[in-house]
Every structure is written in structure tokens, then in C-alpha cells.
Amino acid sequence: MKEKLLTLKEAASSIDDHSSVAIGGMSFHRAPMALVREMVKQTRKGLTLIGREEGLSFDLLIGSNCVKKALAAYIGFENLGLAPNFRKKVEKGEIKFEEHACQSIVTGLRASAMGLPFLPTRGFLGSDVMGVHNGRDLRVIDSPFTGEKLVAVRAIEPDVTIIHAQMSDPYGNTRIIGQMFEDDLMVKAAKKVIVTAEEIVDTDDIRKHPEMTAIPHFMVDGVVKAPKGAYPCSCYCYYDADMDHFREYLDLCRKGALDGYIDKYVR
């Protein structure tokens, strides 16, 4: 096994401009926010973001002009409100949004993780979400066995997947405690993987419970020690989501003061 420890700065600079990046976590929970902030600081450009149900990670990168396109089923702040920068940039035509449903993100990632060009799913027919893709990534097919109409979802292969986990060893053997979301699929689907972790632990500790290793070292390209690396999102067993922080973000963005937020929390 090879040690893969990186600093946040090194990890963010290893993500190329114009690459596609899948971001782990969901909504207010366990997104790799420290790495996202570092990407904002380094002014990454032209990214394509991939995720299922997303919040601050997507909205902050979009607001900071790092993004040209996003694929997701939901970008918002649940009952705190709409995602202000996502909304503004799409309404102004400054970014492209390819709306998926959760299942097509999951199915596309699964296909890539399985080394397949596509996988079929049920559902979708009758929804205008099909029309958004106009046959590019979602296409109606007939089951070769039953003749049923199904939807083929093109494999989603991110250039880079970034996730935040509770712990990893220096080689990338990663434990995720509690909710998995699609983090494991995103890892297996990607060309390159960066894990940020609350704690870097000894491999001897990992060896005591190998069944708890969600992601084996050979799937990981970089490991970053990032205590509070999901903040203001929650990190199960470590800290809760800081809802006041999200409220402050939304207040500032609604006033057009994203720069104020970035000055205070990112730079």
C-alpha cells in the first residue's frame, strides 16, 4: 500500500479546470465542504458537477463561477429555501443544468461502477425530465426479453469524485459511519478519488474491523486530514449541521453579498 496523504491545497490543485466532479454527501449532510472551499479559493473553472440531492457544495461553487454545468435531481436548502446562486445562474443562462431524477443519477453511477455503458431503469416515461435529455443520457428502450419499455441511463463517469468520511488510514482505507448516500457508487464510478476525513487512523485499527471499510485503499488516489471537513454540514457521530450558518449564507446571498460570505469563511 502507498501513502496518499495530501494537504487540502494539494488535493484541490489536483482537480483540473473543466473536469467533471462528483461530490459526496446529501443536502445538509457530510458534503466535503473544506475541499469545496479550497476549490473556490483556487478559483477552479468550467467544472461539471454531479450529485443527487445537493445544497451548499453546489451552490457555493456555482456562485463562485467555478461551474459550467450541473447534473443533479435536487439543488436546494430544503425548508430554508431555494439555492440562490444556482437559481440566479440558471435563470440568467450562465450555467447549464441537466435535471435528473435521483434514480437516473444512481443508475448512471452504478453503470459506470459496473463497467457498463448504461443500465436500464423503470419510471421516467411521461415526465418532462426525459425531454431535458433529448435522448442523450436517457433513452427509451425495449427489454429484449419481455418487450417492456424501459429507460436506458448512460453511465456517469466522473473525472474526480470527492467525498468526506469519518475516518481513513493514510492509504485510503475509508470508513463511512451511518448514511452512505451514493458515496460508494461515486467512488467506484470515478476515474480519480479524493477522500477527506475527520481522522487519519492507523491501519492496525482498520484491520480490526475490515467489514467496516466502505472504500478500499486501491480505489483512492488522495487522502486529506480534514477535521470539521464537512462543516457546516453534519458529520454523523462528530457534529450536527449548523443551520444558523446556512441561514447566514442564504441571507448574504439574497442580498447579493456572496463575496462577504467568501471573505468570512473561505479566504
Place this chain on the structure above:
Amino acid sequence: MAIPEMMICSMAREIKDGEMAFHGLASPLVAIAMYLAKNTHAPNMIYSCVAESINPLYDKVTLSTGDPALLRGATAYMTIPQAFDYAQKGKMDVMFFGGAQIDKHGNTNLSVIGDYEKPKVRLPGGAASAFLCMMAGRTVIWTTNHSEKTMVEKVDFITGQGFLDGKVDRRSLGALGLGPSKVITNMGVFDFYEKGMRIESVHPGFTLNDVLDNTGFELIVPEKVEETRKPTEKELEIIERIDPDQIRKVEFE
């Protein structure tokens, strides 16, 4: 009569004992309704959710309905891909969806107001809608803003499939489920009758005319319009116990 409680009780009544119900993000009213159903008439209901836990024993509802707090006391853990597999087997009974627009055929829009490419308002997106609206045994749709803007003749964008144009057979499009069974709003409860939306009951405090005046299409009005059954003392007590922080009011602000 307090509207959040009326809506929660109406939602809870849509869950039958033994069924699997599922809630997504941004759904505190649904989370409370599912808890209420489980602690009243549906003790064997299977509580499943976007927080990936089954039958959680949480102390109180959380502002985020995907919160890891919902793992506490759960009897099992089911990831979203696993839950979708189960739904695709036709085994998820009831799913709740909100709609920024809801039309007379029960289609929902959570995507855009206006044109998709140049929207007037870019909404958050439909999450699981385009899949689960066809897979769940039935869907229950809700809005806390019953108005002509929300209750429209035709949605700008069909994110979640209801009865589509009212003529097409959902099964010909691969639907496993029956489609929307109820629409629950801050003014009343609605069902579908010969493929049109019909008033089932009006909440206390509203009149039939309030409902008609605030709906952007022609509702089917039954001969006798019922009043929605008021929550019982026991139901109110359970709601207060699970939601001492009044998170149920957030969607009305």
C-alpha cells in the same frame, strides 16, 4: 383550527397499517404524519425515508428530513439505491411529494416556472419524482400554498407524473402504481374522480368558495362537501410531542 395539524392528520390517514411509506427531503409535515400514523392507527407501518433508516425512534422531527438524527433507534438501514430497488419491485406503497405547481390531473412541477431553458424561476428539481411517481403504489401530493399560482390547469413542466393528460393509461408508460390518490392543501383534501380533481373535504375555517376562488381550474364539486375531520386531542398531543420546536410551521412562513 391550526392548518399544519389539519394537514398532518390528513396525510397520516392516507397511510394504512402494514404499508411501506417513504418521505424525501424538505418534508417535515410528512415525517410528522408518518410518525403520527405509526403511533395511532398504523403501528405496523414501515417508515422509510431519504435519511436511509427504517422505523427510526427519533425524539423530535428535524428541520432537515434527511438528518442523521433519523438513524437513532432504527431497526435497519436501507440506502437510497436499495430503497429504489425495492420500489422498482413494486413494493413501496405510498410516497409523498410536494409541488410548486399541481394541475387538475395530479401532475406536479418542481423544476421550472416558465420555459426549461430560460426559466422565470428555477426551482430545486423534482428529486425522486420522475421515478417514484410511477413506482410507488400511490402518491399523495401536498402544498401549503393553495392558490391559483399553485393549483393550475396545466403545469409548466411535468416533473412528477400524475394522470398526465387525463386520457393516457399510466400502465402503458410502465407505471407500477396507481398515481396520485389525494392532494392535501392548506384549504382541503382532494381526490381524483373520472380523471379530474374533486373536492373531498374542506378544512374548518375555509368555505367552498375560498377553495374554488383559489384554484386555477375547475374542480369537481360533490353534492355534499364534507368538512375535514378535526385532529383529536390524542393526535394533537402526539404532534406536539414529536415537534416541540414547531418545525411544522416552517413551510407556511
